[in-house]
Amino acid sequence: MLKLGRMASAMTLAVLGGFTVLAQAAVERIEIRERVPFAAGTSYGEAGAYEKIRGVAHFALDPRERANAGIVDLGRAPRDEYGRVHFSSEFVLLRPVHGKPTTLIYDVNNRGGIAMLGQINGRSPANNDPATAEDAGDGFLMRHGFSLLFSAWTWDVAPGAPAARPLVLVPPVLKGVxxxxxxxxxxxxxxxxxxxxxxxxxxxxxxxxxxxxxxxxxxxxxxxxxxxxxxxxxxxxxxxxxxxxxxxxxxxxxxxxxxxxxxxxxxDPYVAGAGMAGIRDLLSYLRDHPLEGAPVPKNILMFGISQSGRLIGRMLHDGLNVDEGGKLVFDGAYLHVPGAGGSAGFNSRFVQPTRHPSMLEEHDYPADAFPFTAAPTRDPVMGKTASTLDKARDRQGRLPKLFIANTSTEFWNRGASLVATTPDGGLDVAPPENVRLYGLMGAQHYVGRSRTRAPFTACVSTSDHYTTMRALVLALDEWTSQGKAPPASAYPSLNEHTLTSVADYRAVFPKGLGITPPEQNLREPRLKFGWRYERFGIADTVPPKQGAEYETLVPVPDGDGNDKGGVRLVEVQAPLGTHTGWNLRAPDTGFGWATSRFDGSFVPFARTEAERLAAGDPRPSLAERYPTRENFADAVRGAAENLIRARLLLPEDLERTMAGNLGLYDRIQQRDPADQGCNYLYATP
Incomplete structure (x- = not known):
């Protein structure tokens, strides 16, 4: 049966002093299309059983509202008799059935697909439709009692398999433009x-x-x-x-x-920025209005991986984290692997949200632009001083609390140093009190899963930074809901001599490993789309003219070739080899000078001194580092306990960390060094 939720602000007309006043109505109504038990009533610890609600949020935006002024082309879209622009967004909500206030996490979907469950719970739901206990993976987010919300925000999602249910927005359209x-x-x-x-x-x-x-x-x-x-x-x-x-x-x-x-x-361009407004207004509605008998959340967080993290960055940049009433719609946000932060893209005419630059491609698409840092900095080329949070304060002057985390790969392929330095790369820029920065050293954009070198030159890195992500999710919730201080920022920097140029990196990276560092990293140019672009989001110069490049830096490698600074993952503290943030493309792809967009490299240490000398490997062998398997286990446990003390690993993930690292140790010991395949990285064939 179709059920209708309450209206966020009923559309009413009142006559005051001869003037007609239109009440705010960002969310007109919530339409519930499905409400069923999740995972056949599986109980997740103290959180108990969950339910799934699938519905549609119907929006009506008034372009005259100050909070909507930054949405490009909203005022040119078709309007109703009250001057409002209409659109809708499908959503999926997973929540405990116990009826108590919970922390609500909004997961910004990635190209239509639910992303958080895959990396935090270890399982992406089949057909993008969480329904079974298997779709919940190990149930981490459920066991910790979070409510999880997903909704459509972008239009440029290619169709998938027939049974797939991607979340795709149908935004307002400017017909004839x-x-x-x-x-x-x-x-x-x-x-x-x-x-x-x-x-x-x-x-x-x-x-x-x-x-x-x-x-x-x-x-x-x-x-x-x-x-x-x-x-x-x-x-x-x-x-x-x-x-x-x-x-x-x-x-x-x-x-x-x-x-x-x-x-x-x-x-017929879409009003792409309406997708961000839809997220804003759906969260604003749920913050203040009970939905289907459950109380409002006690805390609201946003979470986004890669493209989705960049979208959060753009919402903050444009002030779309503050609703029409001047209130913050989320208390905190975790931007995971956003690179330089995403202060461009997503909100201009004819923008293609899926596009973003890597070392090789798509340098002419808006994805990142000054400002990059949460604290004010000056761009000497543009002659401007700004921060990413200049428009993000609510009417009381408050800002959301933010975690920004990048892996080693984002320093090479996504300009990650810019979130912590001046645009010329000359000085560190410390984050403000509401922001923490984490560099996950030795990790790549996602935990490596390729079993072949092709189309790259090295096997990928399998460093497991997902366990640190789990710890950060809980830490952000505790910071925003309980006031508990979060883990300290840990990010490569100039002051600590853990951030450097590519030329210096190449000079100190160990030789004889069978891999050679790239000649460059991504250096994004300042893009010039014409005078109307900065003011109105309309590009007149396509492709844009390219101005001076931003100065981007990379982490300093240690004697093993592993990155210094930041969060030293277990795989770097107790290494079995070299984990880099880069992996060169194979020459037969025609782009042998360029890096993989998302992958790093792993080169194991030689097992014995004899093997090391025969290979000309300058790195000490496993036998020299860890005379026995028990010695290696002790090193892994010590590294894990270091992270647990820093609140960057959860005690519940200690055994997972031990098993993963010891399993790789065993497979390296059993591997024939002449075998250039990558299957040994994985426990199952």
Whole structure:
């Protein structure tokens, strides 16, 4: 049966002194479409059983409201008789059935997919629809009593398998408006047909089908001039599936080692920033209004991984963490692997949210821009002083509490040093009191899962930083709900001599490991889209002109090649090899100078001194470091206990940490050093 929740602020008209006053109505109504027991009534410790609620939030935004002024193109979207813009968002809520106030965590979905359960609970729900005990993984978030909320916020999600249920927003549309769109893409193998949309995404298609004036170009490196490909040698073809990303066919085929770019005039842009407003207003509603018989949350947190973390950064930058009534909609947020923070993108005309730069690609898309730090800094090139939180205060001047965590990979591929230095890389910038920074050293963007080197040159890093993420989630809840001081910031810095240039890194990185550090890291340019872009979010120069690059730095390696500073994970304190934040692409991809977008490298130590000398490896062998397996177990336990004392590892995850590291130790001891495969990294074949 369909049930309707209460209206966030009923739309009413009152006549006061001859003026008609329109009450705020960001959320018009909540529509409940499904309410069922979660995981067949499985009980999760003291939290008990959970239920799943699936519904739709209906929004009505008034562009005249000050809180909505920063939403690009909202005032140009179709409006009702009261001047409001309408749209809706599907949501999924998992919550305990005990009816007590809980901490609500809003997980910003990543390209339509629920992300938090995969990394925190260890299991991504089948079909993006949490329903079974298996979908809850080890039940960590449930055992700790959190309510979990997921909703649609972006439109550019490519369709998946037939049974999949991605969360996809249908935002307001500016009918008839046109503008130029660029689509950059590469191929990892020669192919006659290629998709030109971004990663797992969609793009704006041509305003004119099979546009005869569309242009396709090629170049070898991002900084090289674009070389046109004759229009007669390529054509548009149908998507591989209905509603999927567009494709083109090229005579002679698309080649590896080439950056292609397709541009044309598109039409009907979405009001992309409405997705952030929808998150804001859904949280504002749930903060103040009981839903289906449960009390309001005692605490509200946001959590986002990668793209989703960058979205939180943009919400803060634009002040979309404060509702129309001037109140904070979340008490704290955890931005995980956002790189330089995400203060650009997500809120401009014809923006493609899935796009973001790496060392190799997509340098012309807005993703990161000054300011990068939560404390004010000055950009000497632009002549401006600002912080990411200039618009994030509520009407009482309060700010949310923030955790920002990056792995070693983000320093190489996503400008992560910029959240802690001046834009010229010359000075450290300490975070303000409401912000903590964590550098997860030796880890890559996600825990490595590839069993092959291809398309890279080294096996990936399997350092398990997910356990530290679990500790940080609990610490953020305790900080925001109980006032308990969080773990101290731990991030590479200039003052501690743990942050340096790529040239210096290359000079001190140990030789003879079989891998060579990259010649550069990502150095994002200042993008110039035209005068209307900064004021109104409308790009007139596409692709943009590139200005001076921001200065980005990387962690200093120790004698083993493991990064110094930051949070020293167990795998770095008691190492079995070298864990780097970079992994070079294989030469046969055509981009041997570039790094993997998300992966680091792992090179194990030699088992014995004889093997070490035979290989010319400068690093002490396992036998020299840990004469016995018990010695290694002691080292792992000591490293884990260091993290537990720092509240960066939970006691409940000690045995998981021990088992994971000892298992890898055993597999390295059993491995034939001549075997260049990567299967030994994993416990199961």
């Amino acid at each position: 046109q503008g130029r769109v660029n689509n950059e893409f590469i191929v990892n193998a020669v192919s006659d047909i290629a998709s030109y949309a971004g990663m797992r995404g969609l793009t704006y298609e041509p305003a004119t089908p099979n546009d005869p004036h569309a242009q396709l170009t090629r170049r070898r490196r991002p900084e090289e001039p674009r070389r046109p490909i004759p229009r007669s040698s390529w054509q548009f073809v149908e998507p591989a599936q209905a509603g999927g990303p567009g494709r083109i066919r090229l005579e002679g085929g698309f080649q590896t080692g080439v950056i292609y770019e397709l541009s044309y005039v598109a039409r």
